[in-house]
Amino acid sequence: MSYKEEFEFWLNDSYFDEDTKKELLAIKNDEKEMEDRFYKELEFGTGGLRGVIGAGTNRMNIYTVRKATQGLANYIIEQGGKEKGVAIAYDSRRKSPEFADEAALCLAANGIKAYVFENLRPTPELSFALRKLGCISGIVITASHNPPEYNGYKAYWEDGAQVTSPKDEEIITEVKNVTNYHEVKTMDKQEAIASGLYQVIGKEIDDAYMEELKKQIIHPEIIEEVSDDIKIVYSPFHGTGNIPVRRILSELGFKHVYVVPEQELPDPDFTTLEYPNPEDPKAFALALKLAKEKNADIVLATDPDADRLGIYALDTKSGEYIPFTGNMSGMLIAEYILRERRATNTMPENPALVTTIVTTNMAKAISDDYKVKCIEVLTGFKYIGEQIKWFEESGSNNYVFGLEESYGCLAGTHARDKDAVVAVMCLCEMAAWCKKHGKTVWDQMLDMYEKYGYFKESQYAITLKGIEGSKQIAQIMDKLRSNPPKNFGDLKVVEVRDYASSTIVNMETGEEKGTGLPESNVLYFDLTCDSWCCARPSGTEPKLKFYMGVKGTSLEDAQAKVEKLTEDLKAFI
Ligand SMILES: O=P([O-])(O)O[C@H]1O[C@H](COP(=O)(O)O)[C@@H](O)[C@H](O)[C@H]1O
Numbered sequence: 001m002s003y004k005e006e007f008e009f010w011l012n013d014s015y016f017d018e019d020t021k022k023e024l025l026a027i028k029n030d031e032k033e034m035e036d037r038f039y040k041e042l043e044f045g046t047g048g049l050r051g052v053i054g055a056g057t058n059r060m061n062i063y064t065v066r067k068a069t070q071g072l073a074n075y076i077i078e079q080g081g082k083e084k085g086v087a088i089a090y091d092s093r094r095k096s097p098e099f100a101d102e103a104a105l106c107l108a109a110n111g112i113k114a115y116v117f118e119n120l121r122p123t124p125e126l127s128f129a130l131r132k133l134g135c136i137s138g139i140v141i142t143a144s145h146n147p148p149e150y151n152g153y154k155a156y157w158e159d160g161a162q163v164t165s166p167k168d169e170e171i172i173t174e175v176k177n178v179t180n181y182h183e184v185k186t187m188d189k190q191e192a193i194a195s196g197l198y199q200v201i202g203k204e205i206d207d208a209y210m211e212e213l214k215k216q217i218i219h220p221e222i223i224e225e226v227s228d229d230i231k232i233v234y235s236p237f238h239g240t241g242n243i244p245v246r247r248i249l250s251e252l253g254f255k256h257v258y259v260v261p262e263q264e265l266p267d268p269d270f271t272t273l274e275y276p277n278p279e280d281p282k283a284f285a286l287a288l289k290l291a292k293e294k295n296a297d298i299v300l301a302t303d304p305d306a307d308r309l310g311i312y313a314l315d316t317k318s319g320e321y322i323p324f325t326g327n328m329s330g331m332l333i334a335e336y337i338l339r340e341r342r343a344t345n346t347m348p349e350n351p352a353l354v355t356t357i358v359t360t361n362m363a364k365a366i367s368d369d370y371k372v373k374c375i376e377v378l379t380g381f382k383y384i385g386e387q388i389k390w391f392e393e394s395g396s397n398n399y400v401f402g403l404e405e406s407y408g409c410l411a412g413t414h415a416r417d418k419d420a421v422v423a424v425m426c427l428c429e430m431a432a433w434c435k436k437h438g439k440t441v442w443d444q445m446l447d448m449y450e451k452y453g454y455f456k457e458s459q460y461a462i463t464l465k466g467i468e469g470s471k472q473i474a475q476i477m478d479k480l481r482s483n484p485p486k487n488f489g490d491l492k493v494v495e496v497r498d499y500a501s502s503t504i505v506n507m508e509t510g511e512e513k514g515t516g517l518p519e520s521n522v523l524y525f526d527l528t529c530d531s532w533c534c535a536r537p538s539g540t541e542p543k544l545k546f547y548m549g550v551k552g553t554s555l556e557d558a559q560a561k562v563e564k565l566t567e568d569l570k571a572f573i
């Protein structure tokens, strides 16, 4: 069907409700809007389905949620997993509880039991819950840190990680095969509850999740020692982190935790923020204000589904709060865990740290220092989750820590997705360790730069929306691919990795080798002087992302180098 036919179908078929039709009637003279809403179906990207809430096949609404779920249900049945059930969580976004119920009732109508959280919960808790309950699959209704007009659908499999290839493709095929909306099943909620196909979950899972988190604490005695002195400001950005983060910090004995009052309660409009993303410094305005009033040591914020953590730490010398990127906070936690596990003899045999191809190279320097293997995977925490599954299948427990540049990490294997609740906990333990040793978290970061090297990374993204935007993104990638730059300013391109064709080409010798990773639309340039840059279309937002990294001789030198590389890279776009 053309987009116009699809539009007419939604407008006229009895399957769609009156509000949906009203919404569509209002845009009937707006060709562009009509095309954007109907030219395709929402696609599974890095983090499942993600789209603007509204009527249309390319939007998040009860019909697209049900259809995706029918596809998932068909797949579950085909895989023989029907008896195991599916766990469902949702965040504080507009329509999140409704979409969660739609998904649950579609599963129930297919004879698959749905375990639905009583109210909002963090994404990592769902990852934990589905394994705890022995489910075949899991769903989180969330668009993570995207702007308020978005919602989404993260899909998990039995091992607790978001689906990767070939499962994602197999599920997508099943969803595509649902061509008739009338084939999508649903049932009455009361009936589903009465027949035992809709079960509400809550406290028992929360308690078990908290217990698992606590197992990651290495030095409870240090927390106790400094608990009177250390001050923490925290914001859940109107999302799911509020209750679990407060609870874990209080149970561990942290006494001075100040939650940003304006951002404490769920709010689907994220009224106090432009963009509820800890990557955005503007999102920290209220938290930093409170931190100054309280003279806090550290300032923490989690995104709405509580799988990303952003931090600022007080530099007592300048009196300023210093922002930490996801790479920096990830390294602080990684170094602490690796060091203290070595010191306490609690490191597993053949330990491994898992990072992604766009994560800081400091990860490699630290893991070398502690004789820990560093494994690099594609962008997307699901690939880190997949490694944990493979470790487990091989009968080992090598996994120590996993992190990516986009503010996500995971200590422990209770969840198979990034977990900002456990990250807050580890970060606060590390901050307590710093306090005990008379230094700030920023001092610790400086010590790490001095020891491992002044690694500095940056990101540059261009937002290109809609059909035109995705064409432009494809064109830029094609241009870079067909005619790869030989140098970026003074930095020479040593190797070009094209993850789409799984090849690494040496620019001097022409020698070719494989990337060893699944195919993905990513171009990576290895440059001279320990520098690199990388381009990839985002799988969750209409953006083309460029990542770069350098190694300097001092903080200032690294900063200048990364700025220069960013400018030189812009010349190719
Ligand atoms: O959005 P979240 O926090 O669920 O996070 C998701 O998207 C991020 C950004 O992906 P992309 O660069 O493709 O937009 C990924 O790094 C992350 O692993 C994934 O879980």
Ligand SMILES: [Mg+2]
Pocket: 143, 144, 145, 303, 304, 305, 306, 307, 308
């Ligand atoms: Mg998130």
